[in-house]
Amino acid sequence: MSPPASIVEELHETILAPEDEDVPVNKRTSFNGRLNQYFHTSKKIPNPSIVQDTSKRKWKPESTTPSSNDEDTGSKQRQKLVSTSILNIPRRITRSHSASSSPSSLSSSPATEPSTADRSRARRQPSSRKSTPASSPVSLLRDTIPPNLTLLLVGVNPGIMTGATGYVYAHPSNLYWKFLHSSGITAIQHAPSDTYRLPELYNIGNTNIVERPTRDASMLSKAEMDGGVPVLEKKVAMQRPEAVCLVGKSIWEAIWRVRKGRAIRKEEFRYGWQDESENIGRCEGWNGAPVFVATTTSGLAAGMSMAEKKCVWNELGEWVVSRREASNRIPSM
Incomplete structure (x- = not known):
C-alpha cells in the first residue's frame, strides 16, 4: 500500500x-x-x-x-x-x-582458490602413473637366423615391450602373429613367446634393420635406418635364406636410398615381390635372396585397410605354403 x-x-x-x-x-x-x-x-x-x-x-x-x-x-x-x-x-x-x-570477490579466498605458487608446485610434482619410455638402450631380443631358412622376416626395430621381453612383435595391438596365421605361414596363431620356436616349426626366422628399441618406428632417424642396410646385407649373405620379407615400407625405402642414392618415387614403389635385380645379400657364387615387401603390422598404421593388408600377406603365405609342399616340409606342432 x-x-x-x-x-x-x-x-x-x-x-x-x-x-x-x-x-x-x-x-x-x-x-x-x-x-x-x-x-x-x-x-x-x-x-x-x-x-x-x-x-x-x-x-x-x-x-x-x-x-x-x-x-x-x-x-x-x-x-x-x-x-x-x-x-x-x-x-x-x-x-x-x-x-x-561483490559476492564473487567475497566467495573467492586463498582457502578455496589455490595461489599461483601452489598451482606451479602442483605441476612440478611427478605423476603417479608410470608412462612408457620413448626409447630403451637395452634389448633382450635375439636374431633367429639359422642357415637355409625358407623365409627371413625383417622388421624395422624392436618396440619397447619387444625389447623388454625378448619376443618379436610382443605388443598386443600388433598384427604380426595374426597375419602369419591368416596367410597360412603358421598353422595356428602363436603367442610372442613362441618367437624362438619358429625356425624349427616352420623354418622361418626374424631379424631387424635397427636394434635400438623405440616406442614407435617413426622415432628412428634416416641415418639409423640407412646404417642398418649393409648389416642386413651381410646377415642374408651369410645365412642365405630362400627369400626375405621386409615387414614395412620404410625398410625398403632405406635400402633404396642406400643403393640408389636417392629416395624412391611414388610410382617406383609397390608391395609384393620385387625385381630379381633387387635381391638382397648377393655375393660371389650366390644370386641373393628375392625380396618381398609386406605391409607394416603396427596397430598405429592406418594408411591401408585390413582387407588390403591381408591381401598382401596372403600372397606371401601362398608362396611359403608352396615352398613347404615342394620340400615336403610339414610343420611339426
Whole structure:
C-alpha cells in the first residue's frame, strides 16, 4: 500500500530542503545537486526482498509530538524509505563497490582458490602413473637366423615391450602373429613367446634393420635406418635364406636410398615381390635372396585397410605354403 500523497510531498520537502536558501535550485530535478549522496549513503546494500517487504508494509503515521531523538530517527528512516521505495532509483555500483563488496570477490579466498605458487608446485610434482619410455638402450631380443631358412622376416626395430621381453612383435595391438596365421605361414596363431620356436616349426626366422628399441618406428632417424642396410646385407649373405620379407615400407625405402642414392618415387614403389635385380645379400657364387615387401603390422598404421593388408600377406603365405609342399616340409606342432 503506497503512502498518502500529502505525506510524500512532506517527505520531499524535508529531504530536499536546501542548506543555503539563497541558492536557486530546481528541487524536483536536481535535488539541490545532492542526488549522488543518496546513491552512496550506505555501504551495506539492502536485500531486494527486504526493500519489497518494506514497501508493502502498512503506513503508520508518526506521533504528532515526537521527541528530538525520535525526530532524527524518523527523518533517517524517511530518507531511506524515499530513496529506496518512492524514488526507486537503481543503485550505481562503482569500482570500489564491485571490487570489495561483490559476492564473487567475497566467495573467492586463498582457502578455496589455490595461489599461483601452489598451482606451479602442483605441476612440478611427478605423476603417479608410470608412462612408457620413448626409447630403451637395452634389448633382450635375439636374431633367429639359422642357415637355409625358407623365409627371413625383417622388421624395422624392436618396440619397447619387444625389447623388454625378448619376443618379436610382443605388443598386443600388433598384427604380426595374426597375419602369419591368416596367410597360412603358421598353422595356428602363436603367442610372442613362441618367437624362438619358429625356425624349427616352420623354418622361418626374424631379424631387424635397427636394434635400438623405440616406442614407435617413426622415432628412428634416416641415418639409423640407412646404417642398418649393409648389416642386413651381410646377415642374408651369410645365412642365405630362400627369400626375405621386409615387414614395412620404410625398410625398403632405406635400402633404396642406400643403393640408389636417392629416395624412391611414388610410382617406383609397390608391395609384393620385387625385381630379381633387387635381391638382397648377393655375393660371389650366390644370386641373393628375392625380396618381398609386406605391409607394416603396427596397430598405429592406418594408411591401408585390413582387407588390403591381408591381401598382401596372403600372397606371401601362398608362396611359403608352396615352398613347404615342394620340400615336403610339414610343420611339426
